Amino acid sequence: MKGSDSIKKEVVLNLGKNGLTKNFIDEVKTHIYKGSRVRVKVLKSALGGTTAKELASEISGKARCGKVDVRGHVIVLER
Template structure:
């Protein structure tokens, strides 16, 4: 993805709120389905990863897993928030 587009998406992402929270159940089939619906509707989505979701996994691994499962592009990981785009 070109740099300008990436910067624009990061800027747009700063103006939106997280749509989903990932909790103690982690990345489930139901979560992926809902995330796919949200990405289809909004294209750019923010997901909040709660501390309880990180058992044995780091945030980057969870973010990569979400991007792969939803066939979307990982735009940014800031704090506990993951931004995806398709």
């Protein structure tokens, strides 16, 4: 594959003070199954005593997707 062929559409979602709601998980599922890569920016108010890695595991489990990377407060998910 050439460079431009391997680039996937990327969607950025913000995880805020409401945390992991059903609507947020549904939004992640929608974008994942459309073939997009999803970046989740975790705001400090969403952490509430957990880490971004723990949230990434929880999101990938509930949305049934793969966790690609966690860097700081940014989670990258793929199908």
